[in-house]
Amino acid sequence: MSIKQQNNNCCAAEEHTHDHQLKDHADDDGHNHGAEAPSGMLGHWPLLTALAIIVTMMVLEYGFNIHIDTFGQLIVFIPAYLLAGYNVLQLAFKKALRLDFFNEFFLMSVATIGAFAIGSYSEGVAVMVFYSIGEWFQDSAISSAKRSIKALLDIRPDSVDLIRDGKIVNLNPSEVKVGEIIQVKPGEKVALDGVLTSENATFNTAALTGESKPDNKYRGETVLAGMINLNKLAELKVTALFKDSKLSKILEMVQDATARKSQTQLFISRFAKVYTPIVFLLAVMVVVLPYFFIADYNFSDWLYRGLVFLVISCPCALVVSIPLGYFGGIGLASKNGILFKGSNFLDVITTVNMVVMDKTGTLTKGVFNVQQVVAAEGYDEKKLVKFAAALESKSTHPIALAIKQYAGNDISEAGIADVEEIAGHGLKGVIDGKKVLAGNARLLKKFNVDYDSFIDGITDSVVVIAIDNVYAGYITIADEVKEDARQAIADMHKLNIKTVMLSGDKQSVVSEVASFLSIDKAFGDLLPEDKVQKVQELKDKGLKIAFIGDGVNDAPVVALADAGIAMGGLGSDATIETADIVIQNDQPSKIVTAIKIGKITRSIVWQNISLAMIVKLAVLILGAGGVATLWEAVIADVGVALLAILNAVRIQKIRF
Numbered sequence: 087m088s089i090k091q092q093n094n095n096c097c098a099a100e101e102h103t104h105d106h107q108l109k110d111h112a113d114d115d116g117h118n119h120g121a122e123a124p125s126g127m128l129g130h131w132p133l134l135t136a137l138a139i140i141v142t143m144m145v146l147e148y149g150f151n152i153h154i155d156t157f158g159q160l161i162v163f164i165p166a167y168l169l170a171g172y173n174v175l176q177l178a179f180k181k182a183l184r185l186d187f188f189n190e191f192f193l194m195s196v197a198t199i200g201a202f203a204i205g206s207y208s209e210g211v212a213v214m215v216f217y218s219i220g221e222w223f224q225d226s227a228i229s230s231a232k233r234s235i236k237a238l239l240d241i242r243p244d245s246v247d248l249i250r251d252g253k254i255v256n257l258n259p260s261e262v263k264v265g266e267i268i269q270v271k272p273g274e275k276v277a278l279d280g281v282l283t284s285e286n287a288t289f290n291t292a293a294l295t296g297e298s299k300p301d302n303k304y305r306g307e308t309v310l311a312g313m314i315n316l317n318k319l320a321e322l323k324v325t326a327l328f329k330d331s332k333l334s335k336i337l338e339m340v341q342d343a344t345a346r347k348s349q350t351q352l353f354i355s356r357f358a359k360v361y362t363p364i365v366f367l368l369a370v371m372v373v374v375l376p377y378f379f380i381a382d383y384n385f386s387d388w389l390y391r392g393l394v395f396l397v398i399s400c401p402c403a404l405v406v407s408i409p410l411g412y413f414g415g416i417g418l419a420s421k422n423g424i425l426f427k428g429s430n431f432l433d434v435i436t437t438v439n440m441v442v443m444d445k446t447g448t449l450t451k452g453v454f455n456v457q458q459v460v461a462a463e464g465y466d467e468k469k470l471v472k473f474a475a476a477l478e479s480k481s482t483h484p485i486a487l488a489i490k491q492y493a494g495n496d497i498s499e500a501g502i503a504d505v506e507e508i509a510g511h512g513l514k515g516v517i518d519g520k521k522v523l524a525g526n527a528r529l530l531k532k533f534n535v536d537y538d539s540f541i542d543g544i545t546d547s548v549v550v551i552a553i554d555n556v557y558a559g560y561i562t563i564a565d566e567v568k569e570d571a572r573q574a575i576a577d578m579h580k581l582n583i584k585t586v587m588l589s590g591d592k593q594s595v596v597s598e599v600a601s602f603l604s605i606d607k608a609f610g611d612l613l614p615e616d617k618v619q620k621v622q623e624l625k626d627k628g629l630k631i632a633f634i635g636d637g638v639n640d641a642p643v644v645a646l647a648d649a650g651i652a653m654g655g656l657g658s659d660a661t662i663e664t665a666d667i668v669i670q671n672d673q674p675s676k677i678v679t680a681i682k683i684g685k686i687t688r689s690i691v692w693q694n695i696s697l698a699m700i701v702k703l704a705v706l707i708l709g710a711g712g713v714a715t716l717w718e719a720v721i722a723d724v725g726v727a728l729l730a731i732l733n734a735v736r737i738q739k740i741r742f
Contacts, residue, residue, distance in 0.1 A: 130222060136170035136215050139163075143208060156205070163207040171198065171214035188362040190400045197396040201716060204386045209716040213397055220724040223731065246277040249321070259311075259328040266324050270315045279310050279331045280322030287320035289313040291671070365399040372710050387712070394709030397719040398702055407694045407730030414737030415687030422742055424680050425668040434649045435667065435684035438632040441578055441677060442621055442643075445589035445599060446484060447636035448653055449674055450565040454488035454547070461559040462538075470559045474551050476517045477524045480505040485547060486513075488563050508532070510590050510613030512549070523552040526592065528611070530557065547595055567599060574674035575603045581681065586624070588617045588643075617643045634669075634677060651677065679742055690737055694730040701726045 127134065143162060146152040154162070168175075171194075178195040181187070194217050201210030246259045247269040254269060259277040262268060267283065270276050276289070286304045291313050300316055303309055309322055311331040373392040377383045412429030419426050426432055446452050459467045475493030478486035479502065505515035511532060512525010523529055530537050530550055537550055537557040549561045575585055587608040589596045596610030609620060621643050624631055633640075633647035641664045644650035652665035653672040662668055669676040705722045708714035714722075 132169040132172070133215065133218050133222065136166040136211065137219070139166040139169075140208065140211050140215055147208075159207045163202075163211050167198065167202070167211045167214055170211065170218050171195070174214065174218065188359075188366060190362070193362065193366070193396050193400060197393045197716075200389060200393045200396075204389055206390065206716060213716055213720045216720045216724045217397075217400070220727045223728055243275045243277040247271070262324055262328065264324055264327060268322050268324060270320045270322065272315055272318055274315055276309055276311050276313045276315065276322065278322070278324045278328060279308070279326040280324045282307050282309055283321045283323050284319070287318060288316040290316055361399075361401055365396065369393075369395040369399075390716070391710055391712055394714055394716055394719045395706060397716060398705040398709055398714070398723055400723050407698070407727065407734050408691050410731060411687060411691040411694060411734040411737065414690070414734050415683055417738045418686075418740055419680065419683045421738070422676065422679050422683070423670040423673075424676050424683070425670065426680075427666050427668070431649060431666040432684045432687045434630075435632065435681050436688050437630045438583065438649055438681065440584045440586065440624060440629045440631050442586045442588060442624065442631055442633045442647070443605075443674070444617075444633075444635035444640050445587055445591055445596060446565060447672070448634050449571045449587065449599065449603065450567050452484040452565065452636070454484050454563045454565050456488055456492040456561055457564050458562040459559070460561075462557055465553070465558045467559075470551055471561070473517050473520070473522050473553060473558070474524045474549060474561060476502050477505060477513045477515050477522050478549075480515070481507060481513060484565075485549060485563050489549065489561060510616075521554050523555075524549055526550065526590075542592070543594065547591055567602065568672075568674060570673050570675040572603050574678055575605055577675070577678040579604070581678070583681075584629075586620075588612055588620055590614075614640075614642060618646060621646050632677070634674070636672070651680070682742070686740060687737060690733055694733055697733075698726050698730060 139162060143154075143159075146154075174191050175195055178189075178191040181189055181192060186192075194214065198210040198214045201207070201213065243259065245256050246262060248255045248257050248262055249267045249269055262278055268278060268280065270287075282303050282305055284305065286302065287309075288300045288302050289309060291301050291310075301313075308325075309320075311328075369392040372395050373385075373388045376388050377385075409429070412432060415432045416426050416429060419432075426435075443449055459471055461467045461470045471489070471493050475489050478489045501518050503516040505513060507513055508525070508529065511529040512523065514521070514523050514529075514533075516522070523533060523535065526548070527537065527542060527550055530552055533552070533555060535552045535555050535557055537552075537560075541548055541550060541560055544560075544562060547563045547565065549563065551558045551560065578585055585605045585607075587596060587600050587603075587605045589608070589610050590612050591610055593610035596608045599605075600608030609616075612620070617640070621631055621633060625646075625648075630649075631647045632649040632651055633643050634651040634653065635641075635644055636653035640652075644652060644664045649667060650665045651667045651669060652662045653669055667680055669680070701722055705714050705719055709719055
């Protein structure tokens with residue numbers, strides 16, 4: 087089973103056992119990290135009031151040497167304690183009713199009530215106040231992270247100008263149907279996916295791709311929701327409903343991404359379930375065991391040490407800062423035009439040691455142009471193009487689009503019937519009553535059609551045509567390598583990542599592109615099932631594979647890879663749905679960016695784990711030895727949590 091499958095299974099099976107998980111809604115206890123916190127400072131007036139009381143009492147005692155008797159302290163500190171800790175006490179009580187005693191709320195309640203029991207009133211209040219302040223900061227940080235991710239992509243306009251019956255009607259985008267014409271003014275965001283019906287227009291695609299460079303579009307080219315029209319009035323023919331637009335799907339995937347937890351998160355959740363009971367047991371042992379070994383045993387002193395032990399052992403810093411770190415990684419990736427569908431894939435991408443790539447649309451632009459039309463004896467070029475274009479009109483492959491564009495209006499004159507696509511070979515069908523084959527040489531071999539053998543040596547992509555099982559000629563088509571592809575391969579090699587290219591194109595073409603890009607290995611003439619077999623062979627060797635593709639035929643390989651990556655601009659919906667990671671602007675260089683973001687996220691997460699464990703262990707030892715007080719315990723606990731949160735938040739400040 088692949089890492090990806092294991093992660094998905096873990097995510098599906100993992101119960102929401104800890105109240106510090108990142109989620110959008112409050113749990114049944116009312117504790118809602120990540121939900122909307124009370125607005126502004128006024129929403130936290132009880133906590134701020136308790137803080138003011140504890141500060142005032144400290145100033146009186148240490149600044150003016152004014153000491154209040156025990157009864158007076160109780161009158162002052164009990165209201166402050168309840169103001170700061172009411173929610174914590176309530177949650178602890180509810181959980182205790184369900185026999186759930188091993189959680190941080192019960193832990194804090196026991197520690198602070200114990201402090202009151204031995205007369206440490208100010209310290210008991212301080213523990214609850216600073217713990218609650220830490221919770222406040224944690225909630226704020228998580229809410230901010232969620233809002234930043236949502237705001238990053240939730241750029242869908244609320245209205246759209248629709249041309250209906252010659253009039254402009256302003257509607258909600260969800261009311262527009264496929265095939266209708268919408269109008270986009272300069273400076274407006276495109277509300278729906280469509281094709282440009284105006285002569286040309288320029289769009290800012292930064293919200294979708296992370297690239298600020300303007301993108302010039304021409305009539306017939308695809309324009310996606312979320313792009314911004316820059317220069318003049320543009321009209322689009324809608325090709326997808328509002329709910330089916332690529333932007334809407336991306337938003338859904340971002341929302342789903344926050345629920346898919348990494349192996350580290352899953353480990354910490356399980357760790358917290360075991361860790362907390364152990365801490366309770368150790369705290370009891372700190373109080374009880376010295377009775378049997380120390381002659382001048384004082385219960386109050388050792389109870390105090392046990393309370394310090396409980397306070398510093400709270401796992402909040404780990405359980406909150408780690409998911410927040412992964413949130414930061416997902417947000418940083420989104421800013422760079424990369425969508426991780428779950429924090430688990432941020433972990434997976436760091437383990438990859440081989441990147442396997444499709445050629446057309448992944449490393450090349452997938453924008454083909456007809457180079458040459460060669461008709462066999464007895465056929466003319468015009469007729470050859472007419473038949474080929476008629477058949478290819480039923481395909482969305484980039485080569486088919488090139489032939490259709492080259493043919494122009496000739497397509498409409500042909501009667502088309504019984505068209506069938508043969509995966510990895512090409513198309514067959516009936517055109518004007520004649521059986522036509524159009525595809526690679528394998529297609530003609532499959533139907534036992536003889537053709538000129540020199541065709542196998544042509545380095546460009548070739549579409550060979552047969553009419554009524556007789557070779558009729560061929561059309562050569564050339565693609566262009568993407569500008570950043572060569573640098574992307576070089577950067578992968580710098581990271582000690584091996585590169586492999588798999589393609590259905592002929593081996594001569596594949597080898598030429600691979601040589602130009604310095605790819606380690608390249609395999610051509612592959613059917614979709616051949617690609618699956620190749621990737622499986624590599625995985626069987628113990629390699630961790632990332633596969634990048636864009637076509638429908640790449641979807642099975644994307645699903646098989648440890649990290650499946652789809653090109654989201656030109657990519658098919660099937661591949662994008664199957665992929666774990668989506669590159670929204672189709673740039674190969676983003677593969678390296680994705681790997682770097684995964685490594686940065688992992689580094690920061692483990693920094694937080696190390697920081698929390700080292701500080702807590704040190705104060706636990708000092709507390710058990712009677713050196714650390716409750717003040718130091720709570721400051722260390724809240725301080726570690728805040729440092730971990732700040733460390734996690736800084737991920738989104740990183741620039742590439």
